[in-house]
Amino acid sequence: MAIDKSLLTGSTTMLVLKLLDGQDMYGYQMIEELARRSDRTFELKAGTLYPLLHTLEDKELIRSYEKDEKTQRPRRYYQLSRKGKKLLADKQAEWTVYTGAVNRVLRGGALLADA
């Protein structure tokens, strides 16, 4: 199923930060890894990711370093900062509250029937 793109709004930052939680990654790798972990539900576009990475770096939520493995074009790796780890934790908590609230509304009819 194709997911309405607007649903993703607001959770992209959280997902990107989560990918970097545990290991450093370069942009292209993050696109692939996100698709893999989500069973192809999320196919993050390069035009979305790269500007987002630059913004996150400006906000000091992530850091980057270039690593030339000599196999191909040099890759720019990204690393989660302490500040980024903190934001990720906040975003995950927010996610739980948000989905919980939506699910309560979706079950609302049934709950009203009980009352």
Place this chain on the structure above:
Amino acid sequence: MAIDKSLLTGSTTMLVLKLLDGQDMYGYQMIEELARRSDRTFELKAGTLYPLLHTLEDKELIRSYEKDEKTQRPRRYYQLSRKGKKLLADKQAEWTVYTGAVNRVLRGGALLADA
């Protein structure tokens, strides 16, 4: 906790349609009812809802009728159409896929550790 507003993007239509699933409602009532069912997590703004209701009516997902109860200013009630019921079902299925995918990504680290 204050939820990042951008998270709501894309699910608002589903929530609004869901409110009308079971009973007709007028705009102001929908704002109140959504806040109630979500434990005040969602406080939909009038400036968001009314234009949305007009758009949904143009798309024939909902119908409206005026009802003057003589207690106050006449209220415009909204009713879910067959087409709207169908869209609601689709949106709910999409929601399940979407949240499932996000949750898989959020647990991704643990899954990798298992592998």
Place this chain on the structure above:
DNA sequence: GACAATATATAGACGTCCGATATATAGTAT
């Protein structure tokens, strides 16, 4: 008499994401 709540409405601003486009290298197929 002033203020808050009820009830609907629209215009303008803003943030987020995507499509299109560009650049560069490596591998594969014809």
Place this chain on the structure above:
DNA sequence: ATACTATATATCGGACGTCTATATATTGTC
């Protein structure tokens, strides 16, 4: 040789969805 696909990063312009601010009108409360 040549074309095409995959890898890898980058930027711009536009579409879309929501909010803030503002407006109007009625009812109930202090």
